[in-house]
Amino acid sequence: MPPTPKEDHGADFELVGAQFRTSAIAKDDDRVDLAFEADNASTLNSLLDATTRNKGGSSPAPSHHTNVEDPFAHHRCTSVPPLNIVIQIVGSRGDIQPFIALGTELKLYGHRIRIATHNVFQKFVQESNLEFFPIGADPSELMQYMVKNPGIIPKFSTIKAGDIGKKRAMISEILEGCWKSCIEPDPDTGVPFIAEAIIANPPSFAHIHCAEALGVPLHMMFTMPWSPTKAFPHPLANIKRSDLDPKTANYLTYGMIELMTWQGLGDIINDWRENILSLEQLGAIDAAGMMESLRVPYTYCWSPSLVPKPDDWPSYIDVCGFFFRGEPQFSPPDDIEEFLRAGPPPLYIGFGSIVMEDPASITDVILSTLRKCGVRAIISRGWSNLGEGREEDENALFIGDCPHEWLFKRVSGVVHHGGAGTTACGLLNACPTSIIPFFGDQPFWGDMVAAAGAGPRPIHHTSITEANFTAIVETLLDPNTKRAAEAIAVKMQREQGVRRAVKSFHRNLPQANLACNLLPTESGVWMYDAKALKKQGKKKVTKGLTLSPKAVAVLSNHKLLDLTKLKFHHSKPFHLQKQRWDPLTATSSSLLASVVDFSQGFGTFVSAPVKAYKHHHPTKESSSPEVPSTTEPRTNDSGAAAASLTGANKMMTSLVKGSLVDFPVALTEGLNNVPLMYGEKVRKRKPITDWKSGSKEAGKNFVNGFADPIWCLFKQPAVGLTKHGGLGFFTGLGKASMGLVVKPGSAMFGLIAYPALGIYQSIVGASTSGTQAAILQARLAHDAFFNEAHQPSAEDEADVLQEFNSIK
Structure with a gap:
């Protein structure tokens, strides 16, 4: 929840960093006044120039599944197969209408489109022959709140009236509704659905978290700039004072608005991530920059003749033009x-x-x-x-x-x-x-x-x-x-905004990962284990076989498939990791997070019996003369006991995880990332998902932790001498000497930290069975329904068998 404003005009707070300080005042005029002061403005400007220059020429990252030696490479589909796409939108009718046009255009490519938005727009969506899913929340109440509180931080009068609690309840309802829109059947027809791609506008908030849980592509579309640029400030920000270069200040406003938004909603989103999606909670800094670090594609639906695409936006961000639907049939009164x-x-x-x-x-x-x-x-x-x-x-x-x-x-x-x-x-x-x-x-x-x-x-x-x-x-x-x-x-009449947006969506999909290896016109949603294929004589297979529901049905019918060796195919896996910049802040933030978790668990442990007692022993004014049932206290007593047990469990988990996992990992990665502080690159570890990957990363980090600084002891002084002469030689020597101190430390601590993290992730993976079971149930129900309605044709069956038998 945002800090309590001192007066009716908003609130002041300050963030202090190693290189700059920033203050923000939320005003009543729908803007946030920002001020930036830097200890060394020229250094910060240069650092940002290098960062945005690297981003500007980038292109969508190739899928890690793509391999030139892949035996299925000749089967890969170079176009996009039909997908189940959920479009999640929060806003007014004007926010919904452009996505009606988008959904209609996407249907022409064979995609199945579900519009997930507020209940009041059901008729509006269904009149356009698109599927609808209600995510709850009353948009009129949301609009009323925004008119009263147009800035990021609410007014004091709003806090007094209790409107913040109502808005937070609406956000919780929207998060839950958006997740259900990914996996639940159509509420009217009962037809099963599971999302294979997500399109969303930023205010829906659930988008990246749903995509992470499902392992599917995400594409953001919006009517206002939400991606950092030096061309203009964030539309919600107003730079009042800055000693930075104006373009640098423009860029920084985007991160500030993200941080302030997360400050107000982060606890709600984190609780939902942990309790519903079984995902790890996120810190404010990591959450604020996750869309950029994950290179999530954006398409902005405005006319480039009105606002051209900034030069520093990378290639996976497009400005396509406004989305117009066809003129509806209308007879005026x-x-x-x-x-x-x-x-x-x-x-x-x-x-x-x-x-x-x-x-x-x-x-x-x-x-x-x-x-x-x-x-x-x-x-x-x-x-x-x-x-x-x-x-x-x-x-x-x-x-x-x-x-x-x-x-x-x-x-x-x-x-x-x-x-x-x-x-x-x-x-x-x-x-x-x-x-x-x-x-x-x-x-x-x-x-x-x-x-x-x-x-x-x-x-x-x-x-x-x-x-x-x-x-x-x-x-x-x-x-x-x-x-x-x-x-x-x-x-504008020459622009085809909707068509260009569909092309942008298709271009940014991980196309090599989407199609079935045996039926390239179908989406591949299952992965058949490579070891099982090798037992069938297909010894050159290294990464398994991506299969569509039809292909699974055909191979299963011909007893060519061991169904127990199938698992979900994640066409676009997301791995949200905490960023550690140095050992001091990394370890201190780790300790603070553990203390907070322990305190929350302790609060639950203590408050649960008190709440249960108050529930069973109301005040005399409100109590009923009737004698309560003898079974009621037992039910509540068991509920209180369960709540207390949850609190105790959280206390114990925070102690064990904090001391054996979080602190060692923070120290390991903080030491490893020290060279980032003086502009050097560092190795990034791969995601650790189980004890095997944890042990593997520990070994790699140990070897590199001793080998890299020795190599840099020769390389960095030589490079410095070549570029900057004698001063560069000594600067390079200083950097190399720092590496000799911190890198071996990271190597040693990593031997403990990464295997422990892998074991923890294995345990967490086992505990997420509820979420994964819900996804599995949705996938199986969907496949069973559509395989029954659309039996594989004789031609499909022949193609699947021929392609399967041709694999060496």
Whole structure:
């Protein structure tokens, strides 16, 4: 939960790092004021330049399964097989609509699409012939909270009203709903489903964690910048003071916003990861940078003619254009047709899914301005119900839901809250646009539209008056504004945002990992053990055989498959690891985490009996005269005992794990990573999943821990001498000497740490059977249902057998 604000205008806090300090103040105007101060600004600027330069030329990492000597290489599919794709979206109708267009386009490629979003949008999704899954939470309540608290940190009045607890409960509901959307059957038809790829917008929060649990590809899509860049700051950040290079400060705002977001929600997400997904909890620093470190692809759905792709974004980040759906069939009501015929094209004014605190005052300003300017307008009531209880006005027509695709062709300009979809639709139809922002990306889009000359500067909704609203109307009716909007429309009409987004999605998939080895047009979801194949005479197989459900059915029917040797095929495994920068911070953070875990366990151990006692012995005012059942206390006593046992277990686990696993691993990797502090590269270990991989990494780290510093003792002084002369020689010698100290230490501690980590991971792997059992059940139910509905054809059967028998 965020720190408690001192006043109604937000909160102050400070993060202190080795190279810079930053402070943040959350304001009421939907921005976060940031300040950066560096001990050595030039060093930090240079470090960031090197980092972003390396990222800019990068490309999607090749799958670790790809091997030129793979005996199945000639079977690999170079295109994308049909996949089960869940699209997880949190937001308003305007946030959902672009993904309706995306899902419709993806279906053309044979993919099965499930839209997972709020329950109220079920009809909207299903009318587009897409599958729907409810993730809960009321978007109107979410919008109302965001209007009251447009910044990252809530206002003090919100804390007093208890709204934070409601929002946190909504986030918990969304996390649970998103996970269910990956593995549960259709709630209406009962048709099984299991996600083979995930597309999501960042506010859904569950995306990367669901992908990690399932081992499937993740692709993020959004309407506002969420990836660090030096081109512009995060849309939610406002840099008030900095002695850094402006581009460096821009880049750092993204990490700050991520950290502040995680500070408010990290405990909820970590509890969900641990208790539902059986995944390890994450620290704030690791969580804030995980999307970049894992190279998760992003597609931004805005027009590059409005905001071009920054030069420092890597190749797996694309700007594809706005997502437009086809114009829906619409027959306008008589009152709309009559109003349009009664005079020149009116303005459109509407705020969609925004829930305002005082819609009546906004309505007054709008109507008085229309009368003053002699301008007509069609006003959408929206979720705020503008115009409620007002008499008819000759200058205004209040309407309900009406497709923007149809209406914006018939108006002279648009005034709205700045949702990306509404902004895009207005500009596509050459409408001069005025944005009155409330929160989120809305100020960003207001600035972009104004910079393009297609509308006035954005004015926050709390600052609207008759005077500045009159200026808005005059700007919208200015011929120069109309010409700028027309120029943008010409460019946007040439863009095919949805099609380009689908290409971006396909291009960033681990294509060599997706297809069945025997039926390349089918997705491979099972891995058949290589040892089992060798027993069948296929001795050159080294990595097993990736199989689709159809291939499994065919081989099983012909008794060519030992079903006990099948396991899940993870087409895109994610391994979220804690980053350790040096031995001091690594070990101190490890100890602190152990203390926190122990304290939480102790709190549960002590509080459980107290809560049980209060539950069975209510106060006299609330107690019933009836005598409680004799069986009830026993039930509660057992529940209290179970809760106390859970607390005791957590206390013991934190002590054992902290002392035998976390501290030794932190010290090992902290020592290994010391050269990072002076710009050198270090070896990265592979993921440790069991005692075998732990022992293997311990051996490698031991050998490298002694061999590397000896080699560097000759290499680094020579390199320094070549590049910088005598000073470089002594600098290189100093670096090599440091390596001689820390690397052998890492090697020695690693002999204890990595095998212990491997044993712990083996135990954890056994305890995650509940999560994996749920995934297995979903996979088997899905395969059984579709194999029964779509029996392998004679041609499929012949292809599978021929390919299987041809393997040497």
